[in-house]
Amino acid sequence: MNATLPRRTESTSRALEKEDVLSLLKRTGLSDYEAKVYLALVLRSHGTAEDVAVTADIPRTSAYKVLEALKKKGYVNSRGGRPVVFHPIPPLEIRDRMVAEMERGFQLLDSLRGSQTEKGSPQLVYTIMGKESVMAKIGEMLDMARERFFLSSPDLTELNNVFASKFANALKRGVHVTVVALPSVKVPDASEVIRKQDLLATDVITDYEVALIATPDLSICGFTDNPFLAAHLDNFFQISLDRPEGKR
């Protein structure tokens, strides 16, 4: 119908740009044809289903379906007439819409982080009661460690028995595991073992982000996922370990 445009070979850069845009559109939820058609409409500014089919190089009858789908998704506009003339929603408008949607969605997602593991109302330091729960939490911290895992405890036997494999696994994936224990107590696999007298409580720190302090029998503990607090505790232990034994 509209034979306005002389068909000529495209410059390579232009073709590359189109590929680029097409892959973006596809990754943002459009199908192959939908991406092609929207791009074609933007390039042409407007056009009938037929025009679009030619520009996008797709079968004519597919253009109708795809344009309909794009209209539902809010990518194109049309207002009656025969033949129907379609207009693209301006790219920047769509971008703004999608960005807004994503900001909202990912914000929500972020607020759900870890809500499957810690329960109760948000606090700086959570209290976990019961040996079973405390042990489970320590196991979780071991699994979650990416870079560094620090454990200091007067009684390692139980932790050692229950979590031996978790310790091994952490080491295997490259986590630096530090264990502080009383002299001549059996310790789990670790990259670094420190012997020290007078350990009073069990302390666990993971990746400078998550920290736990428990009573010796592990019946109750405080737990925080505040990185500043965790890093602060970590720092505290570093200092106390550097000090000569006697001076406590």
Added chain:
Amino acid sequence: MNATLPRRTESTSRALEKEDVLSLLKRTGLSDYEAKVYLALVLRSHGTAEDVAVTADIPRTSAYKVLEALKKKGYVNSRGGRPVVFHPIPPLEIRDRMVAEMERGFQLLDSLRGSQTEKGSPQLVYTIMGKESVMAKIGEMLDMARERFFLSSPDLTELNNVFASKFANALKRGVHVTVVALPSVKVPDASEVIRKQDLLATDVITDYEVALIATPDLSICGFTDNPFLAAHLDNFFQISLDRPEGKR
């Protein structure tokens, strides 16, 4: 393996939030399972393929494929070990990445707007030469009109003949068509016809956005898609039409 979490019925609002997030993730290019798995990992903070399969409520063996796919797409992390422990990339990080990508892509797309129709280096006013090209441009403007189409010309016969159907079509889709012509000259279908002496050139304005001024024989024209310029011209014509005939 990790039977840490007591399965309990979820609160409705929490379930709704999840639906919300899932649909967002799906619209941003993830498959059903990929969305579920990423959400599950975020909720749990970390986990093995098995853990994830349970939380996301999908078959165990599918979890491996999906986690692999998500890793390629940059949604999750893992570092060796057996079993392999996976970590989600933080939602806000992914959001930033996607937003940046979209800003870039849609910016590019925007720069391609209409590059199929106007050629040459960008200018405020393009010059179009040759009756054929000028006519084609006017036809294009008629097709593109959404709200308003304004045409003023001393010689309407040819435009009338060639574009009769386009005029009809524009009216049908609700465009307000104004035609200014010499007295007792046949005019095309229009919502408003104004008769006026002494028309010197052909002027076309579409939706206050695009404007064209051509010589009477349509052999050459100036054309702009600058909305301010177009609106300015439109305003100019309004004033000139309001003036009594004699006072020119």
Added chain:
DNA sequence: CCGATTGTCGCTCTATAGGCTACAATAGTA
């Protein structure tokens, strides 16, 4: 009234996601 254009419908074909079973590899354990 007739031919051309425009738009709709429904069918097949194909690629991909999902689901499942079997089995290989590894690790813990007797």
Added chain:
DNA sequence: TACTATTGTAGCCTATAGAGCGACAATCGG
């Protein structure tokens, strides 16, 4: 060292959505 459970991989089958295509209905211009 052998046995068993866990973890991970491979392959195949099915369901679904997109793509391709022809038939045909609706509308329009002449």
